[in-house]
Amino acid sequence: xxxxxxxxxGSEKSASVENGMNMMQAAVAHDVPGIVGECGxxxxxxxxxxxxxxxxxxxxxxxxEFEDAMxxxxxxERREGSRLSCQxxxxxxxxxxxxIVPQA
Amino acid sequence: xxxxxxxxxxxxxLTSHDTFINGAPHNTFARLRRDDPLHWTAYDDGQDFWSVTxxxxxxxxxRNFAVFSSARGIRMxxxxxxxxxxRRTFQETDPPEHMMTRIKVAKAFSKPVIAQFEQDIRTLCDxxxxxxxEQDSFDATKDIARQLxxxxxxxxxxxxxEDLPWLVEKGDALIANTDPDFTEHVLDRMTTDEFxxxxxxxxxxxxxxxxxxxxxxxxxxxxxxxxxxxLIREPAKDGSTITEEEFRNFFCLLVAAGNDTTRYSIAxxxxxxxxxxxxxxxxxxxxxxxxxxxxxIRWATPALYFRRTATQDYEMHGKTIxxxxxxxxxxxxxxxxxxxxxxxxxxxxxxxxNKHLSFGQGGPHxxxxxxxxxxxxxxxxxxxxxxxxxxxxxxxxxxxxxxxxGGIKKLPVRIRRA
Numbered sequence: 001x002x003x004x005x006x007x008x009x010g011s012e013k014s015a016s017v018e019n020g021m022n023m024m025q026a027a028v029a030h031d032v033p034g035i036v037g038e039c040g041x042x043x044x045x046x047x048x049x050x051x052x053x054x055x056x057x058x059x060x061x062x063x064x065e066f067e068d069a070m071x072x073x074x075x076x077e078r079r080e081g082s083r084l085s086c087q088x089x090x091x092x093x094x095x096x097x098x099x100i101v102p103q104a
Numbered sequence: 105x106x107x108x109x110x111x112x113x114x115x116x117x118l119t120s121h122d123t124f125i126n127g128a129p130h131n132t133f134a135r136l137r138r139d140d141p142l143h144w145t146a147y148d149d150g151q152d153f154w155s156v157t158x159x160x161x162x163x164x165x166x167r168n169f170a171v172f173s174s175a176r177g178i179r180m181x182x183x184x185x186x187x188x189x190x191r192r193t194f195q196e197t198d199p200p201e202h203m204m205t206r207i208k209v210a211k212a213f214s215k216p217v218i219a220q221f222e223q224d225i226r227t228l229c230d231x232x233x234x235x236x237x238e239q240d241s242f243d244a245t246k247d248i249a250r251q252l253x254x255x256x257x258x259x260x261x262x263x264x265x266e267d268l269p270w271l272v273e274k275g276d277a278l279i280a281n282t283d284p285d286f287t288e289h290v291l292d293r294m295t296t297d298e299f300x301x302x303x304x305x306x307x308x309x310x311x312x313x314x315x316x317x318x319x320x321x322x323x324x325x326x327x328x329x330x331x332x333x334x335l336i337r338e339p340a341k342d343g344s345t346i347t348e349e350e351f352r353n354f355f356c357l358l359v360a361a362g363n364d365t366t367r368y369s370i371a372x373x374x375x376x377x378x379x380x381x382x383x384x385x386x387x388x389x390x391x392x393x394x395x396x397x398x399x400x401i402r403w404a405t406p407a408l409y410f411r412r413t414a415t416q417d418y419e420m421h422g423k424t425i426x427x428x429x430x431x432x433x434x435x436x437x438x439x440x441x442x443x444x445x446x447x448x449x450x451x452x453x454x455x456x457x458n459k460h461l462s463f464g465q466g467g468p469h470x471x472x473x474x475x476x477x478x479x480x481x482x483x484x485x486x487x488x489x490x491x492x493x494x495x496x497x498x499x500x501x502x503x504x505x506x507x508x509x510g511g512i513k514k515l516p517v518r519i520r521r522a
Contacts, residue, residue, distance in 0.1 A: 038474070040167035040466035043203060046214070066200070069207040069341060073214035 001095040005032050005050075008103040017090040023099060024048035024086035034101040041086035043067060046074035052081040052088075053098035060088050060097070076102030118155060118432075119147045119180065121282040121292060121505045128408060128510055130449075133157050133437035142421045151182050153411070153430035157437035159444035159461065161420070165412070165433065166467035172412035172431055173198050174469060179508055180411055180432060181291075193353040195361075199468050208346050209354060209472060212335040218475040221260065225480055228255045229487040237491055237521060241498045244515040249370035252484055253363045256476070261358070262331030263319070271315070275359040277308035283505040285513065309356060316355035317348070362473045365406040366480050368504075368511030369462075372404030373485060375512055376451040378497045386453050387489035396453040397481040402460030403451050408436040408510045410464060435461045436510060493520040 003026060004014045017026040027035035027048065036047035043066045052060050060083060063071060067084050074082070085099060116129035123129055136143050136157040143155040156162050165172050175198050177183050188196065194205035211217060229252060236247040254272045258265060280286040289306060323333065336354070339345045346354070377383045386392055409432045418425040425431060438461045440448040445455075463471035471477070499516040 038463070038465050039468060039470040040163075042167060042169065042199060042468035042470075044206060044468045044470050065342070066203050066207065070210065073210045073216075075215045 001090050003097045006100045019090050021090050022086050023088040046070045048085040049074040050085045051100040052083055056097055057081050121507050124507050125503050125505050127503050128436045142423050153180055153432055155432050157434050159438040159441035162433045162438045163466050169198050169468050171418055173415050176413040178410045193357045202468055208340050209336050212332040213472045215475045224259055225483045229484050241518040244374045244517045245371045249367045253366040257363055260332045271359050274308040274312050275363050278306045279360040279364055280504055281306050312356045313352045316352040366477045368406040369401045369404040369481055371512040371515055373400035377495050380451055392453040395456050397478040398458045399453050399455045400481055401462045402439050405436045405439045405462050406510055409434045491522055493522045495519045
């Protein structure tokens, strides 16, 4: 699947991601600034916080209880569409996904 | 820079605390990374363990908490189930249980909450440095590195200043329980098992438990809602609150693990400045503050290893880790891995990327206090650099006697003021 990150300066970065990989791993592998993933995707930090673009929010699912708690400790403000990108897994259904990287 | 451990012939005994009095045995780690990356150590009649020394291997295994569990202890020494129950903190749990506790304390240590302390930290650094730098030579661990985390602990917990030296002394006795400079009850030299059930096998742990309990009661009685401790006691979204047991264990963790680690990061940074004079120049002029704290913390690696226990068989490098085997992740080795870091034995304040593992990054137990540690390190060195013209060694430095906590406990320096 293809994913596009919109960076805080408005520029875009796209990558092709294998199914099963999560969006934090994809971002780290492609050096997307602002996505760190300090806990390796185990829901112990909030350094892979993204805003899912409006059109995609219905398809990426909703945060579970732990993710929801960790979103409250993220650096950037929480908004509609806030997710920890380690919890969004690549799949054919998400081909074309757009993620907005918050301003640090 | 030379490797720190001239006495290390490449076959150091990792089970011996004495091995580490000259610093981590980096020659041994280098040999293991190269020739024997999954290394078996026969230890004390059945307490054998595996050592993992490569950065890539640790990164792969650390996130696999289902196979490599923290719930049977995080130090190489064995403990019984009773001991485990008596002294565990959320460090010694696995997801999802780990997460249930962690979410109760995560907010208090989150990046945005911690960022609000910057001015407080700067004020504390002013106090510490104004006083210390009046001397031309001094022990930089005692007079600088030890001071900031201790005073900051008091600030964030809302503790009275006069309690702080006592608390830090107890924290040291608890975590540096193998160094006779820090405790009368040296863990590996004790003959009775009198302290076995106490937190961190130490009477200091029992004393801290009592202090924590009284503190919580005092705060409740007076309606004091200031400080991180109150934030921690607020009900979570599901209405649950931290239990008294969780609270006192967490308090011990803050006083012990959260205090000396930042101290030894600062000490290692100061030691590096003594041996690489260009660092002070870069701190004065360079735009290195986004990257310098992590490089100093990589260099320090205060937690030398954490242990996991295999919950099932696991194949690696042609060997089989058996269910129940102890597995040590040597952060200290990973942070000097030539395959992960260019010129790993040199401090480069602008190192980027810097995928060091000092905070246990890449797994569920990633350091809760990492934002505070980074902030304290940054502000301290910013304030120090402004005030110094030079810093150099004033005699040999001494490491802690511990194969668990890596730290320079004594660092004599001579300085010139700017």
